[in-house]
Amino acid sequence: MRLSRYFLPVLKETPAEAQIVSHRLMLRAGMIRQSSAGIYSWLPLGYKVLQKLEQIVHEEQQRAGHIPLLMPTLQSADLWRESGRYDDYGEEMLRITDRHGRDMLYGPTNEELITDIFRSYVNSYKDLPLTLYHIQWKFRDERRPRFGVMRGREFLMKDGYNFDLTKEAALHAYNRHLVTYLRTFERMGLQAIPMRADSGPIGGDDTHEFLVLAETGESEVFYDSAVTDLSFGDRAIDYDDVVQCQSIMEEFTTKYARTDETHDEALFNEIPEDRRRSARGIEVGQIFYFGTKYSEAMGATVVNDQQEQVPVHMGSHGIGVSRLIGAIIEASHDDNGIIWPEGVTPFHCGIVNLRQGDEAADAACEALYEQLTNAGLDPLYDDRNERAGGKFATMDLIGLPWRITVGPRGLKNGVVELTSRKTGESVEMAPEAAVARIIEIYT
Amino acid sequence: MRLSRYFLPVLKETPAEAQIVSHRLMLRAGMIRQSSAGIYSWLPLGYKVLQKLEQIVHEEQQRAGHIPLLMPTLQSADLWRESGRYDDYGEEMLRITDRHGRDMLYGPTNEELITDIFRSYVNSYKDLPLTLYHIQWKFRDERRPRFGVMRGREFLMKDGYNFDLTKEAALHAYNRHLVTYLRTFERMGLQAIPMRADSGPIGGDDTHEFLVLAETGESEVFYDSAVTDLSFGDRAIDYDDVVQCQSIMEEFTTKYARTDETHDEALFNEIPEDRRRSARGIEVGQIFYFGTKYSEAMGATVVNDQQEQVPVHMGSHGIGVSRLIGAIIEASHDDNGIIWPEGVTPFHCGIVNLRQGDEAADAACEALYEQLTNAGLDPLYDDRNERAGGKFATMDLIGLPWRITVGPRGLKNGVVELTSRKTGESVEMAPEAAVARIIEIYT
Numbered sequence: 104m105r106l107s108r109y110f111l112p113v114l115k116e117t118p119a120e121a122q123i124v125s126h127r128l129m130l131r132a133g134m135i136r137q138s139s140a141g142i143y144s145w146l147p148l149g150y151k152v153l154q155k156l157e158q159i160v161h162e163e164q165q166r167a168g169h170i171p172l173l174m175p176t177l178q179s180a181d182l183w184r185e186s187g188r189y190d191d192y193g194e195e196m197l198r199i200t201d202r203h204g205r206d207m208l209y210g211p212t213n214e215e216l217i218t219d220i221f222r223s224y225v226n227s228y229k230d231l232p233l234t235l236y237h238i239q240w241k242f243r244d245e246r247r248p249r250f251g252v253m254r255g256r257e258f259l260m261k262d263g264y265n266f267d268l269t270k271e272a273a274l275h276a277y278n279r280h281l282v283t284y285l286r287t288f289e290r291m292g293l294q295a296i297p298m299r300a301d302s303g304p305i306g307g308d309d310t311h312e313f314l315v316l317a318e319t320g321e322s323e324v325f326y327d328s329a330v331t332d333l334s335f336g337d338r339a340i341d342y343d344d345v346v347q348c349q350s351i352m353e354e355f356t357t358k359y360a361r362t363d364e365t366h367d368e369a370l371f372n373e374i375p376e377d378r379r380r381s382a383r384g385i386e387v388g389q390i391f392y393f394g395t396k397y398s399e400a401m402g403a404t405v406v407n408d409q410q411e412q413v414p415v416h417m418g419s420h421g422i423g424v425s426r427l428i429g430a431i432i433e434a435s436h437d438d439n440g441i442i443w444p445e446g447v448t449p450f451h452c453g454i455v456n457l458r459q460g461d462e463a464a465d466a467a468c469e470a471l472y473e474q475l476t477n478a479g480l481d482p483l484y485d486d487r488n489e490r491a492g493g494k495f496a497t498m499d500l501i502g503l504p505w506r507i508t509v510g511p512r513g514l515k516n517g518v519v520e521l522t523s524r525k526t527g528e529s530v531e532m533a534p535e536a537a538v539a540r541i542i543e544i545y546t
Numbered sequence: 547m548r549l550s551r552y553f554l555p556v557l558k559e560t561p562a563e564a565q566i567v568s569h570r571l572m573l574r575a576g577m578i579r580q581s582s583a584g585i586y587s588w589l590p591l592g593y594k595v596l597q598k599l600e601q602i603v604h605e606e607q608q609r610a611g612h613i614p615l616l617m618p619t620l621q622s623a624d625l626w627r628e629s630g631r632y633d634d635y636g637e638e639m640l641r642i643t644d645r646h647g648r649d650m651l652y653g654p655t656n657e658e659l660i661t662d663i664f665r666s667y668v669n670s671y672k673d674l675p676l677t678l679y680h681i682q683w684k685f686r687d688e689r690r691p692r693f694g695v696m697r698g699r700e701f702l703m704k705d706g707y708n709f710d711l712t713k714e715a716a717l718h719a720y721n722r723h724l725v726t727y728l729r730t731f732e733r734m735g736l737q738a739i740p741m742r743a744d745s746g747p748i749g750g751d752d753t754h755e756f757l758v759l760a761e762t763g764e765s766e767v768f769y770d771s772a773v774t775d776l777s778f779g780d781r782a783i784d785y786d787d788v789v790q791c792q793s794i795m796e797e798f799t800t801k802y803a804r805t806d807e808t809h810d811e812a813l814f815n816e817i818p819e820d821r822r823r824s825a826r827g828i829e830v831g832q833i834f835y836f837g838t839k840y841s842e843a844m845g846a847t848v849v850n851d852q853q854e855q856v857p858v859h860m861g862s863h864g865i866g867v868s869r870l871i872g873a874i875i876e877a878s879h880d881d882n883g884i885i886w887p888e889g890v891t892p893f894h895c896g897i898v899n900l901r902q903g904d905e906a907a908d909a910a911c912e913a914l915y916e917q918l919t920n921a922g923l924d925p926l927y928d929d930r931n932e933r934a935g936g937k938f939a940t941m942d943l944i945g946l947p948w949r950i951t952v953g954p955r956g957l958k959n960g961v962v963e964l965t966s967r968k969t970g971e972s973v974e975m976a977p978e979a980a981v982a983r984i985i986e987i988y989t
Contacts, residue, residue: 110667110676112668138618138621138659139621142621143618144615145617146663147613150614150615150616153616170552171590171593171594172553172587172592173588174581174587175581175587176619177582177585177699178581181582195645201640201687205582209642220589224553224555233553246645257618257619
């Protein structure tokens with residue numbers, strides 16, 4: 104993309120309404136614009152990151168055999184009356200009446216709707232196991248929306264639901280989701296720690312929240328510092344392998360790590376003192392096993408191999424896709440702006456032309472742009488008639504991991520400059536070497 | 547995808563509520579499920595097609611330099627009061643009150659919101675031209691939703707908005723959109739004819755609707771049969787070239803083609819009699835130039851090169867992404883089911899194993915599956931223990947363009963069968979030849 108043709112409305116001033124750094128930086132970098140309280144338009148740069156996150160979530164879910172569909176945003180109140188949650192849910196549920204006076208709602212989650220789909224089509228244990236998921240906009244009418252996309256009212260969530268014949272099979276689905284989430288967050292450059300949590304209005308016994316440590320997190324968390332040494336890495340996973348998924352679950356959840364809701368001071372004190380940590384965390388995902396709560400209430404049964412009708416065992420598993428962007432920025436920024444992890448960056452690298460209009464500089468930039476594009480990469484070329492300082496400030500603010508700087512002086516010596524956003528380190532090299540290096544980084 | 551692990555709830559019976567063939571086939575093929583009146587869940591197969599259409603729309607819009615963003619589904623009523631449309635819009639607008647008593651609405655379209663974004667950031671003619679678009683769910687509270695996704699209440703639409711300094715520049719944007727739409731619909735295997743139309747509640751002078759001819763269409767249309775001979779084909783387009791876009795617009799819109807709203811009997815009668823046609827059509831897209839209607843009402847101005855504040859010239863341009871699936875099926879089906887055009891098919895081909903459990907047949911199917919997958923294609927392998935008749939019926943119903951049939955008898959002679967869904971023609975060939983043929987078709 105050539106910046107002269109893009110829509111990147113960066114702000115010079117820090118918006119007064121933003122209390123936390125991710126909110127400030129998303130506004131300043133022209134990623135979002137509030138359209139009403141807790142409701143945002145995703146400007147082109149923000150939308151690009153959102154799409155990258157969605158793509159990673161889709162890939163990791165489908166790798167595990169989970170099947171995507173898409174449920175609508177608006178739901179009939181009737182299904183929620185069946186489960187008993189219509190009255191329970193409280194004021195966070197946005198209730199709507201249509202022109203015919205029917206009670207509707209903007210879905211805050213989808214246990215009822217997915218259970219209805221399941222019971223309409225599936226009758227036999229032979230069709231299990233089954234995990235369905237979608238990535239769709241949800242609405243929760245927060246009393247006091249704040250922190251930008253971290254606590255918005257309209258937000259994008261991945262929610263998946265497993266349907267299994269037995270508790271054991273459903274716990275495998277639970278473990279399988281835990282493994283997919285570990286991979287998903289690591290691909291996004293995040294360390295998200297699974298912590299024992301409280302199930303809240305979803306219900307159920309087993310649940311873990313995934314938390315990214317950050318000072319601005321809404322949850323207080325307590326953990327053994329050894330959990331932060333764990334990393335998923337590049338493991339080969341067979342998602343059908345019950346033992347393998349179970350052992351990864353144990354590896355990542357045996358050490359003490361809990362939110363304040365489930366914190367147990369006595370257990371915490373058994374950790375060696377130098378490894379005891381309390382901190383704040385941002386919740387980016389949660390997995391639940393809740394058994395037959397919804398299947399019994401809504402009659403989602405299958406015939407088992409004894410010809411008996413039995414309710415299916417279920418769980419639900421969510422990732423807060425839009426809030427993840429806030430979490431990533433909280434975890435990765437400096438005074439000059441965002442520092443995108445390479446897995447989610449909106450553009451792979453920036454190209455800064457120090458002297459727009461200089462024949463050699465223009466030609467070198469065009470050549471870099473073309474070579475990177477032809478290699479399947481997506482560079483952002485700042486081809487505006489701006490001073491170098493302004494161009495650098497914009498690139499730092501929007502946080503592309505790599506920048507190639509091109510100027511007449513360097514070109515005389517046959518070099519351009521390749522700069523890491525993270526370390527600030529610059530290296531001079533031939534333009535072809537810079538292209539080769541960028542390609543190497545991303546492939 | 548292996549069918550034994552997929553969720554494809556095909557129905558044997560024809561659902562009574564479905565009045566038109568696309569609705570019937572989408573229900574029977576397990577593509578959608580109604581969750582409440584005019585609101586659908588997109589089951590895995592339907593969602594897959596929806597994603598393909600979205601992808602084509604994104605590619606063609608971005609090819610023309612249009613920039614994607616994403617506006618929220620819920621909007622504040624205040625912006626609509628500013629434009630004067632809040633009271634005008636009538637009962638089709640779904641009005642919502644949030645917990646604090648604020649008036650909101652589920653966006654039926656986005657002229658107000660995009661104009662608000664524009665005026666917040668853009669001040670100078672130097673930032674023009676600019677075209678922003680998004681693909682987002684909309685809601686229109688139809689009094690009587692019907693015909694499945696063709697006239698649903700919650701629907702997916704691409705809507706794009708151009709901002710230009712002058713009427714001439716805005717008309718170039720209009721022509722550019724017309725060209726992108728011709729390409730878009732042809733890639734989807736559709737002939738969509740641009741017809742002069744009425745602008746309705748959006749307002750404005752210039753507008754064309756794109757109509758797919760089909761008996762079940764909601765609009766009566768009148769045209770010179772010569773327009774159906776036009777095809778866009780594989781032209782190289784420079785979207786900055788005003789003359790080229792203008793001449794394509796003229797090529798496709800000069801011959802008589804109008805909806806009943808703008809039909810002119812006298813002009814129609816000037817067409818040679820043997821080329822006069824009246825028929826029914828499904829509207830799948832519409833482009834508008836409406837000048838300064840919204841920019842004046844909402845103060846979206848820029849400074850021109852004379853230092854004067856002038857309102858920008860705008861247009862809006864929509865594609866009914868979810869209803870397109872209905873239109874494609876109306877235009878492409880037979881008694882046995884859907885016939886997907888290759889550009890939008892949910893899976894590239896089906897593999898039918900005639901004797902699941904037969905060692906040679908299983909091995910041959912696995913090899914085909916692997917080779918096609920490794921080539922970047924997405925086959926659907928029917929690996930269930932079903933009779934051949936049931937497998938064929940399912941494949942015909944869901945309409946994959948190509949089927950490879952594998953059985954022990956053929957394998958003894960070293961052949962499988964490659965069948966075209968469209969012609970029904972089958973050819974025997976070596977498995978490697980079938981793979982090569984499928985790869986050739988799709989690349």
